[in-house]
Amino acid sequence: MFQTTRRRLALWYTTVTAVLLFVFASGFYFYVRSTLIERIDDTLNHVAEVVQRSLVIQAVGDQVSVNVEASFRDNSISLEDDHIDLEWFDPNGKQLWSTFADPLSVPLHLNHDGETVHASETQLLRQVTERVQIGQRVLGYLRVSHPWFEVTKPTRQLFRDLSIGTATMIGIVAAIGWFLSGIAMQPIRESYQRLKQFTADASHELRNPIAIIQTNVQVALSDPDPEPQTQQQHLQVIERLTRRLGKLVDDLLFLARQDSGIVQPQRSTIELDELLDEVLEEQGMTAAEKEISLSYKVDRSLEYWLQGDRDQLSRLFTNLISNAIKYTPENREIIVELAQLKSGLQTKVIDTGIGIPEDAIVHLFDRFYRVDPARTKATGGSGLGLAIAQAIVENHNGQIQIESQVNQGTIVTVTLPQSQIEIA
Numbered sequence: 001m002f003q004t005t006r007r008r009l010a011l012w013y014t015t016v017t018a019v020l021l022f023v024f025a026s027g028f029y030f031y032v033r034s035t036l037i038e039r040i041d042d043t044l045n046h047v048a049e050v051v052q053r054s055l056v057i058q059a060v061g062d063q064v065s066v067n068v069e070a071s072f073r074d075n076s077i078s079l080e081d082d083h084i085d086l087e088w089f090d091p092n093g094k095q096l097w098s099t100f101a102d103p104l105s106v107p108l109h110l111n112h113d114g115e116t117v118h119a120s121e122t123q124l125l126r127q128v129t130e131r132v133q134i135g136q137r138v139l140g141y142l143r144v145s146h147p148w149f150e151v152t153k154p155t156r157q158l159f160r161d162l163s164i165g166t167a168t169m170i171g172i173v174a175a176i177g178w179f180l181s182g183i184a185m186q187p188i189r190e191s192y193q194r195l196k197q198f199t200a201d202a203s204h205e206l207r208n209p210i211a212i213i214q215t216n217v218q219v220a221l222s223d224p225d226p227e228p229q230t231q232q233q234h235l236q237v238i239e240r241l242t243r244r245l246g247k248l249v250d251d252l253l254f255l256a257r258q259d260s261g262i263v264q265p266q267r268s269t270i271e272l273d274e275l276l277d278e279v280l281e282e283q284g285m286t287a288a289e290k291e292i293s294l295s296y297k298v299d300r301s302l303e304y305w306l307q308g309d310r311d312q313l314s315r316l317f318t319n320l321i322s323n324a325i326k327y328t329p330e331n332r333e334i335i336v337e338l339a340q341l342k343s344g345l346q347t348k349v350i351d352t353g354i355g356i357p358e359d360a361i362v363h364l365f366d367r368f369y370r371v372d373p374a375r376t377k378a379t380g381g382s383g384l385g386l387a388i389a390q391a392i393v394e395n396h397n398g399q400i401q402i403e404s405q406v407n408q409g410t411i412v413t414v415t416l417p418q419s420q421i422e423i424a
Contacts, residue, residue: 006185009181010174017177021173029162033155036151040146041114043084044126044145045128056070057134057139058070071088084146085144085145086142088141093108104125106119114127124152206245213237216234217234252384255387268307268308272304280294290325292331316414324349348411348414350409351409351410365389366387393414
């Protein structure tokens with residue numbers, strides 16, 4: 001699939017570039033060709049003008065005519081290596097003099113702008129024909145000819161050069177297009193691999209609870225004389241797994257909406273210290289059950305207003321504090337600190353738990369990543385909490401950092417900007 005898409009991208013890139021090169025080469029070719037023709041026409045007109053000024057005019061009685069012998073002394077004319085041929089015609093169109101060895105079978109056609117004519121099957125000429133007259137009296141016609149190969153020779157060479165150059169450039173562009181399409185496809189390939197992994201992990205996480213629920217239901221239904229206590233145990237297992245499934249589906253739905261851009265924070269003015277008060281109060285009972293000291297350090301003389309989504313921020317700090325409680329042994333301490341800095345409001349969740357290996361910290365925000373799968377299974381985590389926390393922080397243009405040492409504890413730092421604050 002990716003190779004096919006890559007080939008299509010490279011083909012489209014090469015095709016578009018080839019069309020542009022073809023248009024440019026064609027325009028350049030016709031520009032040079034027209035410039036050469038224009039130069040030849042200017043030369044022919046200049047020669048015609050020079051010859052007209054050098055004509056010897058004689059008068060016999062009332063008749064005025066051109067003295068051909070005096071005007072055209074030589075039977076061949078050359079002008080700076082440009083082979084110019086001349087023909088002189090009387091007023092009736094009869095040829096009186098020519099530099100051609102053999103008369104041309106080309107009809108006389110008055111043309112000041114230049115025209116291309118076939119002198120023979122193999123000879124092409126560029127010609128300018130001028131009428132020579134004094135007042136209203138026509139003395140004759142002067143036709144100046146230039147060989148057409150002066151145009152065809154350089155234009156053919158130019159055509160070959162442009163064809164070779166264009167073909168070479170298209171080949172280079174095709175190679176570059178293939179290379180660039182590979183670079184462009186790399187993020188898509190990685191995203192696809194992450195999606196596949198995400199789908200596989202989600203399926204695995206969903207399959208295990210569903211299988212256990214199904215087993216408990218089947219066992220309960222297969223007992224013809226069920227005991228109330230046994231039935232109660234089965235129902236408790238089913239209820240616990242259903243709650244776990246509901247939380248997992250809710251997390252997956254949040255991340256899916258986040259990826260698709262559907263999740264848009266509903267911003268309102270929030271006092272962060274009060275929000276942390278609520279979260280700590282909710283998590284206090286869980287900490288008390290493990291005999292963990294949960295303390296909160298904040299300067300109440302300051303105001304901690306910010307613009308944000310209250311539900312998302314509550315979910316963010318609930319995830320962080322519940323994680324700290326989950327991985328902190330009994331009779332230890334967890335400290336939550338809130339401070340006001342120039343960069344914004346900084347919240348730290350400091351635990352004295354089991355810590356995280358240094359090589360695992362870079363993967364903590366990966367979905368379904370577990371530092372110790374066996375330990376996580378015992379605590380009931382899905383590996384999505386920190387991924388959701390990172391998404392919420394990014395939604396609020398903030399930053400989240402984790403520092404940890406094994407058997408010493410972990411510090412999670414969340415910094416949220418206070419820009420766009422609107423305090424009523």
